[in-house]
Amino acid sequence: MAGVTFDHVYKRFGDATVVTDLTIDIHDKEFVVFVGPSGCGKSTSLRMLAGLEEISEGRIMIGDRVVNNVAPKDRDIAMVFQSYALYPHMTVYDNMAFGLKLRKTPKQIIDERVHESAKSLGIEHLLDRRPRQLSGGQRQRVAVGRAIVREPAVFLMDEPLSNLDAKLRVEARSFISKLHQRLETTFIYVTHDQVEAMTMGSRIVVLNAGRLQQIDTPFNLYHNPRNVFVGGFIGSPS
Numbered sequence: 001m002a003g004v005t006f007d008h009v010y011k012r013f014g015d016a017t018v019v020t021d022l023t024i025d026i027h028d029k030e031f032v033v034f035v036g037p038s039g040c041g042k043s044t045s046l047r048m049l050a051g052l053e054e055i056s057e058g059r060i061m062i063g064d065r066v067v068n069n070v071a072p073k074d075r076d077i078a079m080v081f082q083s084y085a086l087y088p089h090m091t092v093y094d095n096m097a098f099g100l101k102l103r104k105t106p107k108q109i110i111d112e113r114v115h116e117s118a119k120s121l122g123i124e125h126l127l128d129r130r131p132r133q134l135s136g137g138q139r140q141r142v143a144v145g146r147a148i149v150r151e152p153a154v155f156l157m158d159e160p161l162s163n164l165d166a167k168l169r170v171e172a173r174s175f176i177s178k179l180h181q182r183l184e185t186t187f188i189y190v191t192h193d194q195v196e197a198m199t200m201g202s203r204i205v206v207l208n209a210g211r212l213q214q215i216d217t218p219f220n221l222y223h224n225p226r227n228v229f230v231g232g233f234i235g236s237p238s
């Protein structure tokens with residue numbers, strides 16, 4: 001269980017600064033959505049938090065621990081990617097077990113967790129299949145299952161539904177919201193879709209061109225947008 005803090009974080013690629021002075025406080029067990037147009041720095045922010053990208057300046061904390069120099073596997077987080085990034089040659093079971101095997105978790109515990117998680121996601125009957133034998137929605141659940149078995153303190157999801165068709169996406173949204181309620185962990189969810197952000201987030205981080213525009217509840221963003229960008233993006237009346 002842990003909150004997350006971005007403390008004056010910058011990210012530079014060569015001469016380009018793609019995240020500028022980002023300061024955000026995410027509470028333990030909160031469901032926070034990062035939203036903003038394509039290229040505004042959502043994925044880069046998450047990747048810095050996950051340890052997949054170096055932080056150019058500033059600090060990121062998970063709980064009360066500064067993680068700037070902590071290896072990704074030791075950050076107590078799990079990430080679900082847009083592409084799902086499943087291993088094509090492994091069964092669903094092995095995809096889900098992989099992270100735990102790396103951490104030398106005892107076989108019996110791996111087996112319990114994989115079956116328990118698969119059951120809770122409705123994919124227990126798919127454990128022997130390989131990714132190519134699954135539908136898009138099923139693959140998405142496997143990707144989530146692979147994150148759940150690790151029992152992370154913080155869940156990161158980067159546009160996890162963008163490969164699903166509209167109908168499945170609506171189902172998957174409510175499935176992820178329920179998952180958050182059941183797991184009682186911190187969720188950080190990235191989307192470029194303002195409707196998705198407004199329906200899923202308890203608070204929303206609005207980014208534009210690498211800068212924080214506003215962090216607030218859906219209600220406040222809609223009724224009290226801090227600037228023209230937020231008002232225009234969220235579609236509020238002002």
Ligand code: ADP
Nearest residue numbers: 013016018036037038039040041042043044045
């Ligand atoms: P978003 O996820 O909001 O669409 P990204 O975080 O992926 O945006 O990208 C933010 C900006 O950083 C973009 O302008 C992108 O081109 C740039 N960028 C991302 N990764 C790299 C990289 N490895 N090298 C150079 N520029 C990058």
Ligand code: MG
Nearest residue numbers: 042043044158
């Ligand atoms: Mg992105």
